Amino acid sequence: xxxxxxxxxxxxxxxxxxxxxxxxxxxxxxxxxxxxxxxxxxxxxxxxxxxxxxxxxxxxxxxxxxxxxxxxxxxxxxxxxxxxxxxxxxxxxxxxxxxxxxxxxxxxxxxxxxxxxxxxxxxxxxxxxxxxxxxxxxxxxxxxxxxxxxxxxxxxxxxxxxxxxxxxxxxxxxxxxxxxxxxxxxxxxxxxxxxxxxxxxxxxxxxxxxxxxxxxxxxxxxxxxxxxxxxxxxxxxxxxxxxxxxxxxxxxxxxxxxxxxxxxxxxxxxxxxxxxxxxxxxxxxxxxxxxxxxxxxxxxxxxxxxxxxxxxxxxxxxxxxxxxxxxxxxxxxxxxxxxxx
Amino acid sequence: xxxxxxxxxxxxxxxxxxxxxxxxxxxxxxxxxxxxxxxxxxxxxxxxxxxxxxxxxxxxxxxxxxxxxxxxxxxxxxxxxxxxxxxxxxxxxxxxxxxxxxxxxxxxxxxxxxxxxxxxxxxxxxxxxxxxxxxxxxxxxxxxxxxxxxxxxxxxxxxxxxxxxxxxxxxxxxxxxxxxxxxxxxxxxxxxxxxxxxxxxxxxxxxxxxxxxxxxxxxxxxxxxxxxxxxxxxxxxxxxxxxxxxxxxxxxxxxxxxxxxxxxxxxxxxxxxxxxxxxxxxxxxxxxxxxxxxxxxxxxxxxxxxxxxxxxxxxxxxxxxxxxxxxxxxxxxx
Numbered sequence: 001x002x003x004x005x006x007x008x009x010x011x012x013x014x015x016x017x018x019x020x021x022x023x024x025x026x027x028x029x030x031x032x033x034x035x036x037x038x039x040x041x042x043x044x045x046x047x048x049x050x051x052x053x054x055x056x057x058x059x060x061x062x063x064x065x066x067x068x069x070x071x072x073x074x075x076x077x078x079x080x081x082x083x084x085x086x087x088x089x090x091x092x093x094x095x096x097x098x099x100x101x102x103x104x105x106x107x108x109x110x111x112x113x114x115x116x117x118x119x120x121x122x123x124x125x126x127x128x129x130x131x132x133x134x135x136x137x138x139x140x141x142x143x144x145x146x147x148x149x150x151x152x153x154x155x156x157x158x159x160x161x162x163x164x165x166x167x168x169x170x171x172x173x174x175x176x177x178x179x180x181x182x183x184x185x186x187x188x189x190x191x192x193x194x195x196x197x198x199x200x201x202x203x204x205x206x207x208x209x210x211x212x213x214x215x216x217x218x219x220x221x222x223x224x225x226x227x228x229x230x231x232x233x234x235x236x237x238x239x240x241x242x243x244x245x246x247x248x249x250x251x252x253x254x255x256x257x258x259x260x261x262x263x264x265x266x267x268x269x270x271x272x273x274x275x276x277x278x279x280x281x282x283x284x285x286x287x288x289x290x291x292x293x294x295x296x297x298x299x300x301x302x303x304x305x306x307x308x309x310x311x312x313x314x315x316x317x318x319x320x321x322x323x324x325x326x327x328x329x330x331x332x333x334x335x336x337x338x339x340x341x
Numbered sequence: 342x343x344x345x346x347x348x349x350x351x352x353x354x355x356x357x358x359x360x361x362x363x364x365x366x367x368x369x370x371x372x373x374x375x376x377x378x379x380x381x382x383x384x385x386x387x388x389x390x391x392x393x394x395x396x397x398x399x400x401x402x403x404x405x406x407x408x409x410x411x412x413x414x415x416x417x418x419x420x421x422x423x424x425x426x427x428x429x430x431x432x433x434x435x436x437x438x439x440x441x442x443x444x445x446x447x448x449x450x451x452x453x454x455x456x457x458x459x460x461x462x463x464x465x466x467x468x469x470x471x472x473x474x475x476x477x478x479x480x481x482x483x484x485x486x487x488x489x490x491x492x493x494x495x496x497x498x499x500x501x502x503x504x505x506x507x508x509x510x511x512x513x514x515x516x517x518x519x520x521x522x523x524x525x526x527x528x529x530x531x532x533x534x535x536x537x538x539x540x541x542x543x544x545x546x547x548x549x550x551x552x553x554x555x556x557x558x559x560x561x562x563x564x565x566x567x568x569x570x571x572x573x574x575x576x577x578x579x580x581x582x583x584x585x586x587x588x589x590x591x592x593x594x595x596x597x598x599x600x601x602x603x604x605x606x607x608x609x610x611x612x613x614x615x616x617x618x619x620x621x622x623x624x625x626x627x628x629x630x631x632x633x634x635x636x637x638x639x640x641x642x643x644x645x646x647x648x649x650x651x652x653x654x655x656x657x658x659x660x661x662x663x664x665x666x667x668x669x670x671x672x673x674x675x
Contacts, residue, residue, distance in 0.1 A: 158357060159607045159608070159652050165614060166641055167368065246496075257633050269502075278510050298493075302493060306490075
């Protein structure tokens with residue numbers, strides 16, 4: 001960052017620079033970066049079947065929501081015979097509903113809305129949680145901390161679902177992004193508390209203390225020491241929050257509380273359930289197909305969150321990176337020397 | 342027990358209640374077009390014909406305790422004093438009865454299934470968490486852990502739907518809905534009791550499925566505790582396995598879970614809204630659902646406030662037991 005180390009020895013520069021005793025070439029550095037951040041995680045992911053399966057499921061649904069919408073036409077009433085059985089025709093492989101709409105097309109056209117909701121909800125709740133948690137953790141013991149934590153505790157103990165139901169009943173949101181934001185309202189406090197306690201424990205680590213004693217500015221400590229440590233937690237919890245958003249949004253559509261403006265898995269379940277699908281075998285596919293989708297998507301997210309756990313594990317990653325092993329200088333080496341391959 | 346800790350928790354509960362009440366008041370004000378405009382059509386459909394604005398406002402005041410005519414702070418003061426001092430949550434638009442009366446009739450039923458769901462879900466997650474940790478990496482561990490992950494990926498209301506399909510429709514083990522069999526006289530007779538339990542079983546199980554989400558965290562805790570020295574010492578002392586599992590392992594791994602369990606109470610209680618609709622179980626959740634469907638705002642806000650009050654009470658009771666379980670609280674540590 002700074003060019004001239006004159007005789008005044010600047011600790012901050014030293015800290016920021018990540019100095020290596022023998023400077024490596026740019027190619028080496030790029031290669032090492034690639035190894036540590038792309039290849040090694042990929043290798044762990046292959047080792048850890050959970051991350052692999054979870055990622056594959058998520059990718060499948062993403063494809064469904066992007067390419068699938070292009071490939072499959074938007075279903076309308078009377079596209080096909082009413083209540084056709086599944087696995088009989090290529091035009092409607094999962095069968096049709098009482099209006100003659102192919103079930104697979106409804107599933108596919110519900111996916112983009114689903115992802116919009118998940119995205120908005122996860123961004124709002126995880127972002128808010130991280131902000132509140134980091135600020136409270138850093139201002140630990142001050143009035144700001146106790147104020148933020150009081151709010152957090154209040155929101156935690158208010159029953160979330162009834163609150164959301166009242167809010168959606170009054171405002172009748174139709175835009176999936178807004179639905180997601182509403183659902184994010186009760187999903188942030190738990191994560192905010194976790195982030196805060198993480199920040200507190202990271203602050204007590206000796207290297208953070210050392211940085212503070214050295215007089216490194218707060219912003220650098222936040223950036224270098226704390227945020228990098230927090231990212232894994234935020235990512236893992238982001239996946240779990242997404243699962244809760246799915247549960248709640250589909251639940252509200254299933255109840256019929258959110259307005260039916262677009263295709264949604266919950267809407268399909270609602271119509272089927274109201275039509276007594278459980279006692280009519282010919283209507284069962286209409287009910288079961290969205291249920292399977294919800295299960296798969298949340299299963300993928302749960303697996304992914306668990307796989308990410310090991311993906312972000314620094315020691316595991318170092319063990320799987322080849323370049324850092326050959327180089328005797330980098331400090332990652334010390335930890336993995338004992339690990340071996 | 343330190344009174345200071347309890348006082349702090351009590352203060353927090355009261356604060357939360359006040360916040361919820363304020364939110365419900367603000368939601369009245371935030372209705373699209375204002376409370377008068379938003380509720381006009383609902384009230385008109387009830388009383389029929391047209392009414393002038395003054396009469397409409399008076400009716401709104403009668404139903405909701407909020408009079409849109411007055412300045413905001415006066416409205417809020419009246420609303421708050423009605424809720425707190427007179428326990429008056431307004432009158433239902435459609436049932437023409439006090440909201441509190443309507444809710445009071447439903448509370449026991451919701452509490453019945455919620456408390457059983459909590460007991461079932463929490464004891465199951467503690468038990469499974471400790472057991473899987475104790476046999477870590479065995480076949481039992483991997484089977485149970487995968488089952489729990491699978492269960493956590495299914496929303497509780499889908500668990501309910503699946504239960505209905507297999508246990509109530511395909512096989513007639515349980516009724517598909519309702520809270521009591523028809524033609525059974527209420528009273529302390531075995532027939533009534535059996536019918537009561539049978540109707541509550543499936544809703545309670547599907548809500549309990551929500552509460553088992555703690556099992557994996559419990560397993561992680563227990564594994565960490567297993568590595569502690571005092572467990573080894575206990576084993577070396579030759580203590581019985583059951584004693585180690587319950588008193589050493591169980592007790593110490595529950596502690597960090599306790600707050601999570603308390604937070605979960607609110608979640609399980611509120612899951613009643615969806616579960617009761619699925620099972621047509623006439624508790625508070627179903628009342629709330631009906632209120633949404635008919636735009637019965639006073640009833641809707643009332644159920645929100647009562648849901649909060651019940652959760653707060655339950656969490657406070659759990660807090661009382663926390664002081665018994667965690668010795669650190671009694672010496673005033675946080």
